[in-house]
Amino acid sequence: MLDEQAFIKDLLDPKTQNKAFQTLLSSYQKPLYNHIRNIVLNHDDADDVLQNTFLKVFQHLKNFKGESKLFSWLYRIATNEAITFLNAKAKRNGMTSENFQQKQIESLKADDYFEGDEIQLKLQEAIATLPEKQQLVFKMRYFEELKYEELSEILDTSVGALKSSYHYAVKKVEEYMIKH
Amino acid sequence: MNSFNLENGPKIKSGFKTPEDYFENFSEQMLTRINTDEKPVRSIFQKRSNWFVAAAAVLIVGIAIPFLNKSGNNTSIDGESLENYLAYQSNISQYDLVNLLDEQDIEALESDLKIDDAVVESALSDNTNLENYLTE
Structure with a gap:
C-alpha cells in the first residue's frame, strides 16, 4: 500500500x-x-x-x-x-x-x-516443544517467510535477538526430528 | 534419521488447507458481520454528558441527605422559636415562667449571663433615673 x-x-x-x-x-x-x-x-x-x-x-x-x-x-x-x-x-x-x-x-x-504427511506432523510436534516466543518466531520465519525486519516490527524485538531465537529454534527442531 | 537439515533440505510445508471458496466467501461474510455488529457511533460529548448527569445526580442526593434526615427525625425545637412563641403566641405571663424555674435553672441563667459587677456599677452610675426603679 x-x-x-x-x-x-x-x-x-x-x-x-x-x-x-x-x-x-x-x-x-x-x-x-x-x-x-x-x-x-x-x-x-x-x-x-x-x-x-x-x-x-x-x-x-x-x-x-x-x-x-x-x-x-x-x-x-x-x-x-x-x-x-x-x-x-x-x-x-x-x-x-x-x-x-x-x-x-x-x-x-x-x-x-x-x-500433511508424517514428516509434517513430526515437524508440528517438534515446534510444540519450543517456548512460546520461539515457536512464533520459527513459524513466522519458516512457514510464512516473513523478513527479520518485518518480524522485528510485529514482535517489537531487535533483529539480532530474532536471529538468535530462530537459530536456537532450528537447532532444537532438527534435534527432535533426528531423535524421533 | 541420522541427519536432518531444515535450512538446506527440501522445504516442509505446513500442510494446512482451507475449505473450497473459503476466502471468496470470507470477505462477504466479514462485511455482513461488521455492518450488523456496528453499533451507532456516539460522540465524546454525548458520553461526557452522561457523566455530567451522573455526577449531578450524586451531588443532589448528597446535598439532600442532611435535609431528608432532619425533616424525618428532628423533633427538638430551637430556643429562639420557643422564646418567640412564648412571647407572642401564648398567654403564659413572665411571672408564670419565673415560677416554673427551679434553682438549677436560675444558676444556669446566671452563668450564661455572666454579668461583671463593675459593668453593673458603671451602668447604675450612668443611668441616674434607675434609682426610681430601685426604690420601688
Missing part, C-alpha cells in the same frame, strides 16, 4: 469505508489466516480468530495512530487474538496451553483440512 495514510482515511470515512475495507480484506485475509492457522492449528478456530481480528481492526481503526505500519499492527492484533483464544480454550478444557497444543497436534491426523 503506497499511501497508507490516505488508505486509513478511506477506511474511516463512511462514504469510502466499505470499499476500503474490502481492499483490506482481500490484501490481508490470506496472510493473516495462515499466520493464525499456524498458531491455533485447527481451521474452525482459525476462522473464528480471523473474524475477531478483522472485527477488532475495524473497531479500533480510529485509534490507529500510524506510529507503526498497518501491516505490523494487523499482525500484532492477529497474534494477540490467536494466543488469547488458545489460552482461553485450554483453560476451558482444564488443560495447560502446552497439553492443549499436544492434543491439537494429535487431532490433526483426523483433520479434513490437514493434508
Whole structure:
C-alpha cells in the first residue's frame, strides 16, 4: 500500500469505508489466516480468530495512530487474538496451553483440512516443544517467510535477538526430528 | 534419521488447507458481520454528558441527605422559636415562667449571663433615673 495514510482515511470515512475495507480484506485475509492457522492449528478456530481480528481492526481503526505500519499492527492484533483464544480454550478444557497444543497436534491426523504427511506432523510436534516466543518466531520465519525486519516490527524485538531465537529454534527442531 | 537439515533440505510445508471458496466467501461474510455488529457511533460529548448527569445526580442526593434526615427525625425545637412563641403566641405571663424555674435553672441563667459587677456599677452610675426603679 503506497499511501497508507490516505488508505486509513478511506477506511474511516463512511462514504469510502466499505470499499476500503474490502481492499483490506482481500490484501490481508490470506496472510493473516495462515499466520493464525499456524498458531491455533485447527481451521474452525482459525476462522473464528480471523473474524475477531478483522472485527477488532475495524473497531479500533480510529485509534490507529500510524506510529507503526498497518501491516505490523494487523499482525500484532492477529497474534494477540490467536494466543488469547488458545489460552482461553485450554483453560476451558482444564488443560495447560502446552497439553492443549499436544492434543491439537494429535487431532490433526483426523483433520479434513490437514493434508500433511508424517514428516509434517513430526515437524508440528517438534515446534510444540519450543517456548512460546520461539515457536512464533520459527513459524513466522519458516512457514510464512516473513523478513527479520518485518518480524522485528510485529514482535517489537531487535533483529539480532530474532536471529538468535530462530537459530536456537532450528537447532532444537532438527534435534527432535533426528531423535524421533 | 541420522541427519536432518531444515535450512538446506527440501522445504516442509505446513500442510494446512482451507475449505473450497473459503476466502471468496470470507470477505462477504466479514462485511455482513461488521455492518450488523456496528453499533451507532456516539460522540465524546454525548458520553461526557452522561457523566455530567451522573455526577449531578450524586451531588443532589448528597446535598439532600442532611435535609431528608432532619425533616424525618428532628423533633427538638430551637430556643429562639420557643422564646418567640412564648412571647407572642401564648398567654403564659413572665411571672408564670419565673415560677416554673427551679434553682438549677436560675444558676444556669446566671452563668450564661455572666454579668461583671463593675459593668453593673458603671451602668447604675450612668443611668441616674434607675434609682426610681430601685426604690420601688
